[in-house]
Structure formats: structure tokens, C-alpha cells
Amino acid sequence: MIYDFFLKITGSNILASIIQSLLPLFIFILPFALFAVWLERKVSAHMQDRLGPMRVGKHGWLQTVADILKLIQKEDIVPNDADKPLFNIAPILVFVGSYAVFAAIPFSGAFIGSNIDLGIIFIIAASGFVVAGILMAGWASNNKYSLLGAMRSAAQIISYEIPTVLVVLTIIMITGTTNLATLSEMQTGHFWNWMIFGGPNFGIAKFIFIPFMIINFIIIYISTLAEVNRTPFDIPEAESELVSGYHTEYSGMKFAMFFLAEYANMFAVSAIVTALFFGGYQSPIGYLGNLFGAHWLIPIEQFIWFTAKGIFFVFVQMWLRWTLPRLRVDQLMAACWKYLIPIAFVNLIIIGLITVL
Amino acid sequence: MKEYFKNAWSALFTIFVGMKVTFKHLFVPAVTIQYPDVKLQLPERERNRLYVNMDDCIGCDQCARACPVDCISIETVKGLPGEDLGKTSNGKRKALWVTKFDIDFAKCCYCQLCVFPCPTECIYMTDVYEFSEFERSNLIYDFVTLTPQEREEKKINYAKFEAEKAAAKLAPAAVKPAESKEAPKP
Amino acid sequence: MNVYDIIFYLFAAITILSAFFVVTTRNIVYSAYYLLFTFFGVAGIYVLLGADFIAMVQLIVYVGGILILLLFGVMLTNRITSVEIRSGSIHVVPATIGVALFAGILLASMWNTEWKSVDTAAPAATTQNLGFLLIHQYTLVFELLGILLLIALIGAASMARK
Numbered sequence: 195m196i197y198d199f200f201l202k203i204t205g206s207n208i209l210a211s212i213i214q215s216l217l218p219l220f221i222f223i224l225p226f227a228l229f230a231v232w233l234e235r236k237v238s239a240h241m242q243d244r245l246g247p248m249r250v251g252k253h254g255w256l257q258t259v260a261d262i263l264k265l266i267q268k269e270d271i272v273p274n275d276a277d278k279p280l281f282n283i284a285p286i287l288v289f290v291g292s293y294a295v296f297a298a299i300p301f302s303g304a305f306i307g308s309n310i311d312l313g314i315i316f317i318i319a320a321s322g323f324v325v326a327g328i329l330m331a332g333w334a335s336n337n338k339y340s341l342l343g344a345m346r347s348a349a350q351i352i353s354y355e356i357p358t359v360l361v362v363l364t365i366i367m368i369t370g371t372t373n374l375a376t377l378s379e380m381q382t383g384h385f386w387n388w389m390i391f392g393g394p395n396f397g398i399a400k401f402i403f404i405p406f407m408i409i410n411f412i413i414i415y416i417s418t419l420a421e422v423n424r425t426p427f428d429i430p431e432a433e434s435e436l437v438s439g440y441h442t443e444y445s446g447m448k449f450a451m452f453f454l455a456e457y458a459n460m461f462a463v464s465a466i467v468t469a470l471f472f473g474g475y476q477s478p479i480g481y482l483g484n485l486f487g488a489h490w491l492i493p494i495e496q497f498i499w500f501t502a503k504g505i506f507f508v509f510v511q512m513w514l515r516w517t518l519p520r521l522r523v524d525q526l527m528a529a530c531w532k533y534l535i536p537i538a539f540v541n542l543i544i545i546g547l548i549t550v551l
Numbered sequence: 552m553k554e555y556f557k558n559a560w561s562a563l564f565t566i567f568v569g570m571k572v573t574f575k576h577l578f579v580p581a582v583t584i585q586y587p588d589v590k591l592q593l594p595e596r597e598r599n600r601l602y603v604n605m606d607d608c609i610g611c612d613q614c615a616r617a618c619p620v621d622c623i624s625i626e627t628v629k630g631l632p633g634e635d636l637g638k639t640s641n642g643k644r645k646a647l648w649v650t651k652f653d654i655d656f657a658k659c660c661y662c663q664l665c666v667f668p669c670p671t672e673c674i675y676m677t678d679v680y681e682f683s684e685f686e687r688s689n690l691i692y693d694f695v696t697l698t699p700q701e702r703e704e705k706k707i708n709y710a711k712f713e714a715e716k717a718a719a720k721l722a723p724a725a726v727k728p729a730e731s732k733e734a735p736k737p
Numbered sequence: 738m739n740v741y742d743i744i745f746y747l748f749a750a751i752t753i754l755s756a757f758f759v760v761t762t763r764n765i766v767y768s769a770y771y772l773l774f775t776f777f778g779v780a781g782i783y784v785l786l787g788a789d790f791i792a793m794v795q796l797i798v799y800v801g802g803i804l805i806l807l808l809f810g811v812m813l814t815n816r817i818t819s820v821e822i823r824s825g826s827i828h829v830v831p832a833t834i835g836v837a838l839f840a841g842i843l844l845a846s847m848w849n850t851e852w853k854s855v856d857t858a859a860p861a862a863t864t865q866n867l868g869f870l871l872i873h874q875y876t877l878v879f880e881l882l883g884i885l886l887l888i889a890l891i892g893a894a895s896m897a898r899k
Contacts, residue, residue: 207740242576243579243582245581280766311862318797319793319794321801322796322805326770329805333766333808333812345809352805517570518566529562533559533562
């Protein structure tokens, strides 16, 4: 594990823990956010037969760096009537919430922030801070659009957490573990061992599982999409109605923190979907490291596979964003309470029965 | 119950139909023109910045009068009798020194009305459309080919000539020489 | 004093200070947010006690559920900032007696408990044992509690409809 490695180098377990906890931020979230913003703009542009950013670097790949430089130089505006302490804490709380999620995400066999036994439950718990932070931001801005956006966002996140948790429960029922690293280890081998293809145990149950797993995957993908407030579920920051939702009043680096949290969340939910259904960090076709007998290569390959799968699902999120129009509030709630939750419940019961039999 | 599943299925199915459409568009070549690097071919009769060919201008002021926004201002000075001002390209003899021919492109509305009255076709539209400036005063274009000293010289020459003429007219009479010293400027 | 002690005191300080501010602050929204930190601190202490599942459930239920509900309630009321929070002292004598009794019980239980002061091994995961206990030993209680919650839920819904 990465912790032991740092412990060996630094000789101090405090220092090793601090380095390990900062590692995902610097080697993963920041570069990923830079890349994802660029990808978002490119994907949206090409889907609309445009080109997108082209001038900063080749095909605009340095555009986000330039944007960040611009954001750093911007004035940090706090509105006069805003609640200053809460206004300043809110972006930090939101970012803490979405960063805490990364502690339990297994990036590779050797790189998982904290291999806690309750990985998936921890992720669900930590996302509660995001809701609190969003409400705080909306209220502290003292702006009706911000408050409306925050309320909508919180209502949406809470409602859609239910189908997410129900789907997670089915996976816990099948595998008997809530530890994401164990879950990933179980899906080792080839892609037919992934949970979406019925899990690692070969038998008649595996083939019965497949259709239910696909329904499960669709439900969790839709509900996590709603949880990160992305189109078609972006009514909390609907530009045409609410300016920009709860971060309307934010500027400069505080806005950048919201932005970073949003992209970190996007990857986090993709990572959850990957870890639950698509084998986590496991390669679908075997490792080069095994082929050449170089075992130190395997964790690196696993990391690459994990990021590739995660980025693919982030890409699908963007793809959906430029395909579907925004839902109305009543449609949003109907989709959750009338469709996703009952179907997830029925799925839970059926899969429970299959597991018991 | 049947409608419930039909709804769910059609929602899911139509999402995939939409995704197929957008995915196809991902590979359609972009229609964007990278403007400063690549420029669109403008039509032949485009109306952009005016140009005045001063070699042909006879200073007739017709363009200034045609202008609906008064962005052209012209001042002329008559040439002296012996002076040869040259000819325009269609054979007309020039009689006036053009000492001021300013076009204010901040005002110009690119209507092309000034182009048609010109008897020598010396004012016309070009294909230049990138001439933004930081100062509004930089948008006043001066088309006169004479240097400032030359313009002053022409004015003084003509004033002198007028004065001499007046003096010559008055010389026989020799009455009230001081009266018409101030020759009215054209 | 090792790292865990420092972390414990940190969480304890967060809990107690924010609980203090929950009571004393004049702004309802501030109170609600101080409550968030109280819950967080308690969850941290649960983790240090080795009760990982309880800590997570604490976060999910209290931070993710109850607190958000509370905030919704507060924010949907008009006049959030100008609400008069009455914090005068009434019934001083009964309150003193009550507090003294409660403090006495707490102190007595603190003195009479044999505290473990030896270093124990890192606590193992509790989720599986908890699940076994709930399903094998305490099935009836568990089911009854579930039914109670369901009744409460249905009752709330029917009351809200009237």
C-alpha cells in the first residue's frame, strides 16, 4: 500500500498520513478538473458542430490553465448583505464533502486513501456535507436565486440518494461486503466477472442476475447524475431561470472551489459506478505486468484502467448533457419517486430472493 | 400498469435515440471558421471601408452632399490660373486643390450612397473590414495627398492671388483700398 | 499523548464548543450549522471508539437527513434573522434541581465505571457482527422498531394530508 511506502520514506506515520491524504488532490483531482473542463468544452463544441477552444495550446488544451490563472487574479467579492462567515465557509464545506469521498475510492490495488471497511457507506455519508454546504452557500448569499437554487439542489440530492442507496444495497447483498477494495478484488480476472455481468460466481444465478444488474446500473447512473446536479437534472443551477443557482454570488477562487468540487463529484460518482459494476480498477483483459513478469507494473496499469473507466463515464455524463433538455421540477420528482425508487425496490427484492435461493 | 412500463421504456429508449444523434454529430466536421487565421471569402459587391483615389478627385463635394450621416467633410481651394493641377483618369481637368477630405468611419454607415454620384468614380468601397481603433479620433481618415505645408501654401497662394486681383481691380479707381483687402475665402 | 489523543481532544473540543454555540447563538441558521459540527464531532468520537458503522450512520442520518430537514424548515420560514429567540431564565429552582440530579447521575456513573486505560488493538470492523446480532439475537426488537417507524411514517403522512 501507498501508506507503507511513505512510512518507509519519511519514517513518521503522521507525515505519511498527511502526504497520503493530500495525494489524491494533487495527483488526481486538480489535473482531472483541468482535463474535464477542457473535455466538457470540446465535447459540447463537437456535438454542436463547433470547434471549442482552439487558441491556447494545441486544440486549446491549455485553456483551463489560462482560466485558472484568470480566476486567481480576480477580485474576491463578498456581497454587502451576505452573511460573511457562512459565505466564506460554504465553498470549503462543499469542497471538503466532495474531497472526503476520494478517501475511500480505490484508485488501484496499491493506492486507496483509506481502506475502510465501510467504503461505500462512507461515500454516501460524506456527500451529506455537500448538501449542507450548498444550502449554506445559498442562504449566505442573501439572494433569492441562490436560495432557490440551493433548496432545489438539496431537495434533489436527498431524493435521489434513496435510489442510489437501494442499488448500493443490492450490490452489498450479492457480494456481502461494503469495502470498495474488496469489491474491486472480487471482480478480478476478465470482464465477465464484473458485477454488470452477474459477478464473479459462475453459475445459473449469474445469468439471471444480468438483466437486473443492467437495470440497477441504469438506475444508479441516473440517480448519481442527479446527485451531482448535471443536465438533465441541473434545475438547481438552471441558467435560464436562476442565473447560476447557489454559486451566483461567488467569484474568484471561491467560485473555483465550487467548480472544482463539481468536477470532483462528477468523477467520484463515475468512480462509484465503476467500482460497483465495472470491475473497479481491474483490467478487463489481463495485465501487461503479468505478461512480462513485472509485477510492479500492475498497480500502475490498474490506476490507468480505473481513470479510463471513470473518464469514460464522465464523458457519458457530458454526452447526456448535450443530448437531453432540462427536466421540470415535477418531472424530476416524478422520475425519482414514481419510477426509480419502485423499480429499485422491486429489483432489491428480486435480487434478494435470487441470492437467498 | 402497462402504461407505466411503456413510459419507462420509451423514456429510456428515446434517451438512447438522442444519444445516437449527438454521437454522430461528434464526428461531423465543425463548421467553425477560425476567423483571424482563416477568412471567409466575401461577396464581390461587399460594402466595407471607403477609399478615395485622390488622383481622380476633382473636389466636387457631391459625395459629401449625398452622405446621409455627414461623415465626409471636404474643403477645396481654387487653383491659380497658370497652375496645372493634372487630369483625372477619364480626361477631366482638375480645377480645385482639395485641402481637406476627411471621412469619419465612426459615423459612416456603409450605405454606398456616396459612391454613385462621384463623376470620376474616385470614391469606392474596398474589402477591408478590420480597422478597429482604440481612439475614436483615429477613425477619422484623411485622404488628402498634399502635405500640411502644401495645403497652407495653396490657401495662402489663392488668398494672395485674390488680393492681387482685387488690388489690380481697385488700382485704377484707387478708392477705398482697404475695403476689399479681406477676400472672401471660397 | 499520541496522535489519537490529539485527534480525540480535537473532536471533543469541536463537539462541546459547537454544542455550546448551538444553545447560545441568537441566529437560528447559525444554530443549525453549529449543530452540523456537533454531529460531525460526535461521529469522529464514534470512530475513535471503534464504532465505525454507528459513526457512518450518524453522518448519514443526522447530517444528511435530519439537519437538512431542519435547515429546510428554518429557511422556509419567513423572517429568519429577526426571529426572537427567548433565552431568559424561568423556573430557576426546578431547573437547578433537575440539572443537579442529572449531573449527580452522570458523575456517579463516571466514578463508578471501571475505565479501560490499557491500549487495545485497533478495533475490527463491526458491521458484520452488528448485522448478525440484529438478525439473530434481536430480531424481534429490530422488527418491532421497524414497524414502529413505519407506523410513525404513515401517521405523519395521514396527518399531513388533512
